[in-house]
Amino acid sequence: MFSSNDLISFIRSYYNDDSFIPLHRPTFDHHEKENVLDTIESSFVSSVGGYVNEFEKLLESYTGATKAVAMVNGTAALHCALYSAGVEPGDIVITQAVTFVATCNVIHYLHATPLFIDVNKYSLGLCPDALSLYLEENALIDSDGQCRHRKTSQIIRAIVPMHTFGHPVQLFELNNVCQKWNIVLVEDAAESLGSLYKGKHTGTFGKLAALSFNGNKIITTGGGGATLCMDENLGKHVKHLSTTAKVPHPFEYFHDEVGFNYRMPNLNAALGCAQVGKLNQFVLSKRELAREYQCFFDGSKFSFVTEPEYARSNYWLNAIICPSKIEKEHLLKETNANGVMTRPLWQLANTLPMFEGALRGALPNSEWLIDRVVNLPSTPLEKSCI
Template sequence: MISLAIPNLNGNEKKYLDNCIDTTFVSSVGEYVNEFEKMVAESTGSIGAVATSSGTTGLHSALTSVGVKHGELVIIPTFTFIASANAIRHCGADPWLMDISEEDWCLNPVLVRSEIEKHCEKRADGILYHKENGKRVAALMPVYTLGNVPDMEAFRKIADDYGIPLVVDAACAIGATYDGKKFGSLADLSVLSFNGNKTITCGGGGAVVGCDQDRLDHVRHITTTARVWPDYDFDEVGFNYRMTNVQAAIGVAQMERLDSFIDAKRRARAYYEEKLESWAQDKGITFFPTTDGSSCWFSGIVLPEGAHLEDAKRVCAKLKESEIEARSFWKPVHLQKPYADCPKSDVSIAESLWQRIITLPCSTNITEAELKKVTDSVIEILN
């Protein structure tokens, strides 16, 4: 089976894991946690990083740190993995779901500003509230879909104009750039994931990055149970969200090969587009969008307008018969049962798009022979 996206563990992972066992530093304290945080900060152009137990706990911590509370709203795209919404709900808040841009599959900043102007008001206290439900708009959280970085200048202006924090779900975006620069300074806080299918994996885990030391210090404080050392004193409700030294050991070995991993992801994207482009045009099939500097986390194709989820699933099933793993992609949050009643904008782009997406194999160790087998099979099946 040519897998969709599997970890590439051919570096120093085993050596560093053996060191964790030999030294007995397997929990949340150890040299690899510190080193991993340094490497992640440097790779994102941030002044620091706080390693967490998952991307979701990183998002929960970041949102908590910027003041998101029970009964409030956080603006996110409906086209995202459900963890984005879950982290908001873990704060006791609700997502305000908005549509994406066709150009990058990320939250549409023009739509966000329009929806705020239409549905919100600044009251005497200077705080932005949703007029219909009376809830405070507590944060704006774009998602770097597929490692694409959208127009962050526009999002920064929206956040500043309305006095709301800007947090980014950058789960799959490690290695991405924006206007030739690393993304760590673009938002108040950005959050990465190191789940098993990410370009860099720790087997699990996440990290919160940014360029405001006070914010990062607060995230570190609340993710380590909000303990005031050296005694057992705690000054707020905290979380045990720390990454273990074992996870970080894998992460350090992975980060040592970050550049080659990103190159491999981009090569897979380029291969599919080059080999399938002329054939795809005749079929009305398109490819995943790519912004300048995208980390190209996943690659694949988009079936023509009018196709449905069952069509995509049939193609995936046929590919599986050829020992090729392919899958459909995110079902929008507004169609998920826990969030069906949340406020939302017009979401017609996300609704048209999601059923037609097919992700294709793009592991960082995929071979050219495997890529050729995938493209040949796609052409044969869809013909």
């Protein structure tokens, strides 16, 4: 009979560690230290410096994006992405209720309205079937070709699927729905750097996308993010916006539109440049850990969340589906009480006080998952990562 003690023992055995085991910790070596020290000695620690441009080029090369613009964090990257996608006050932006709150906060920053659609159980991300059904029943195309909500007459401007725990959503199917209804696709790829959908990197299927390099992500810049653009001119404009829309000049200060002070500091980018060089190995190591977990849970009453058949996931956070809410809560209590950090799924966004009045479709899968999902320690052994 499987017990929480069995899991605790397995995790402690894997890490060979009797102390506190976090959900995820970054992995550094001398390369990061050398880059950061070089930045300090140069005195260019803020948004001007060579590492920022180098980091962007490395991201472009790795992901295949036409343009990457480094930002202060993933929230800023998504904010700039949706703003550049044309989201205006009063618009509706569709996303999933299973997401980190920052996704919804950004929609609010733009004075737009979130609309929550269900996820499916195998990707944990926005379900194209649920999206298509909701639009068929609740949307129309007006005489100007705009998609509008039948009840409120608001324009449905964009959809923001989130690649939950690094597992890619069904991007082809979602793109088809977007094209049919004239809706812009903007990917929240904060968790999926290193993940592929049918051989192509996530974040490169829509008009824009956002990455995060927070301390708990697969690579980190301390705090940081990036907006990915698949159009060169759009990318140039996003970069312009991120630097307070300042027009280049040897000494004058002139800003030609409202912009954002979102440019990533050189100090953070220096850390990122060292991390990107090890990203492929990080992904391999995380996938090895996922296989260890999958074997451990095989035959038990707990289901390990595996990558969809169409994708290669970075397995940023490993997750299991518990048989019931009671068993989920018991597992969380026992593991955390014994120094092994585990976490539940985020509270569904539509149940938070800021968004509880938002439009939504039926959310049976989302509600089922929140009662059962637990995240497990997901840092691969350091010897595999360096």
